Amino acid sequence: MSIKKTLWISCGVLILISIFSFNFMNSDIKNTKLHYLIRQPKIKTENPPLLILLHGVGGNEQNLFSFAPDLPDHFVVVSARGPLTFGPNSFAWFQVDFSTGKPQINEQQAENARKMLIEFIDDLKTEIAFDSNEVYLMGFSQGGIMSYSVALTAPEKVKGIAVMSGRLLPEIKPLMADEKRLQNLKIFISHGKQDAVLNHQYAIDALEFLKTKNLTPEFHSYNEGHTVNKQMFDDVNLWLNTNINR
Template sequence: MITSQEAKPTLFYLVRPPKIQTGKPPLLILLHGVGGNEQDMFSLANSLPEKFLVVSVRGPLTLGPDSYAYFRVDFSTGRPIINEKEAESARVSILRFLEDLKQKETFDEKKVYLMGFSQGGIMSYSVALTEPEKIKGIVVMSGRLLPEIKPLVAINERLSKLKVYISHGSQDNVLQVQYAYDAVNYLKAKGISPLFHEYLESHTISEAMLKDVTIWLDQIVNSQQ
């Protein structure tokens, strides 16, 4: 439930129009990692499937010049400790942004996808698993599923149609690949069958990762015609 007290202003974003014109294109929202900005993920836009309206969002929290996040996180203990209030505010902000976007861009509201790297992947899980009727599928690249979000996750029946793609590097020293294994097991317990690809990579998006994601997105959107 989004209340007026919880809602934040519309987030800043960049747009790549669909290269193949349709009446209402599917929407792909890109979410960057902590300390990044909307340009980071937007640099991938021209490599993504041509049917999508691609929107790259800037996180609501300013860390410094051209440096943004969805919430603050502390790694000083050796494991990530999040600012839970900021993480929840960001989840609500993305849902509010999606509602606002309907007034500004033309897209198929039944074909909305989220694609996030690192903290953007975290937010993709948090939004889709709590409001699965609004999100058709997610791509989580080098992310993790917050334990703090699990009490808010929808019941299995509501999650049954959600499509999930996970990619992670086995050499990731920021968010270890174990987070991906844990997420896969959790999703399977919720009745979701995620597609998981592991790569001999660090905390990054490699050309191979992007190529495989693009193939999956193409297959998903074409299967819905």
């Protein structure tokens, strides 16, 4: 992974340090079809596993898609654009305010985005072929938040999630599926110990909470900030290759 790719993912989110609230040009995300990019699998099968990439706040569908050529060959890879517009080529899943020193979310937007992503998985079935039992979400920062939110409330839709530099919203816990429905969910968590946007403690808290639900996430910490470096990418790639049913 090049330094350019690492910086590209980081820059869209580090803006949060200095901006406390966003004036979105699109505040209503209901009935909005998500724009996406697609990489067809390099190894052709009738119903390939699906990997959906979810960018962070201030980013776009191009960010994580820059990694697509190096993601596992069996996957059809889809990179989705968040429904809220922050600026030119800058999007988000929900509005967040850092003025108190801790992230305060727009709960309705976050809930709308959660439902939209669940519908998005179903809608993709009408456009591309994939194995409905082999759907994975891979999200960075706010995209990682959305990965938790979708998978923990609708585990029948998702086999596994890779959460990079994200957090588990407290608002999602009351909506979570029961342990029986969650029992087969695969979870990968990675986080930088020097993360100044979403503190490393968020990852530890999520890990400990998920263990109480009899889930066993694979957890990785790095001496990094709010970014994805080569080691993080290599680790998530190995996890994806290990867990797909091929």
